Amino acid sequence: MNPKPNATYDALIEKAHDAMRMRDFQRAEQRAREALGYDPERAAAYNVLAILRHYRGLHSEAMNLLRAGLAVDPTYEPAQQNLIRFGSFPTRGTAVLGDEDEQ
16 A cells, blocks of 8 residues: 555655754755655645755745745745745845744
8 A cells, every 4th residue: 555645755855854953965865856756746846856955056946945935835934934045145045945833
């Protein structure tokens, strides 16, 4: 029996967040891309990919990914916050993964 797509997506996003905290950006990107494969209509994976682009100095790509995430879920607050932070100069604060309350 296959796991439910939402449970798989959530587990992959959690693994991506863990990888980012460990600064394993390659693994974080892989997990976020896998999550998109399960459900491209949820914003968390776009947010992870945007943060990774932002860290690499790829500002336009980061902003486009945040907008893509907000296009599928306009209520996703971490992407909203990152759009504001990444759009500010100088960039304000740290990126928001979306699970900060869980720590």
